[in-house]
Amino acid sequence: MALKTADRLPTVHFLVCGNTRPEDSPLGRGCGLVGEHVYVALKQEVTQQRATSDVWVTKTACLGLCPKHGATVAVYPARVFYTEVEAGDAEELYQDHAKNR
Numbered sequence: 001m002a003l004k005t006a007d008r009l010p011t012v013h014f015l016v017c018g019n020t021r022p023e024d025s026p027l028g029r030g031c032g033l034v035g036e037h038v039y040v041a042l043k044q045e046v047t048q049q050r051a052t053s054d055v056w057v058t059k060t061a062c063l064g065l066c067p068k069h070g071a072t073v074a075v076y077p078a079r080v081f082y083t084e085v086e087a088g089d090a091e092e093l094y095q096d097h098a099k100n101r
């Protein structure tokens, strides 16, 4: 293991669940394709706002708060989670957490 310090850290970090489970999973299908769409929409919003160096968007595995619909998004440093997120929520997420970064 090597410790590496980053010269630049994000002021806001969106973690978007893109986890997919098998159809017969008792835990449900996971955020899967919706998570992928949310991830792409958030990346586009951040790029459009020219904030890519300060606002990071990362696709993850299960974040532990699996919704029945939509995807789960965690936001740091706010330390909040959103569930049932759809791609159309990307602009609002950006405005609420990254606009005044």
Ligand code: FES
Pocket (backbone or CB within 6 Å): 017, 018, 019, 020, 029, 030, 031, 032, 061, 062, 063, 064, 065, 066, 067, 071, 072
């Ligand atoms: S599968 Fe997305 S939060 Fe669990």
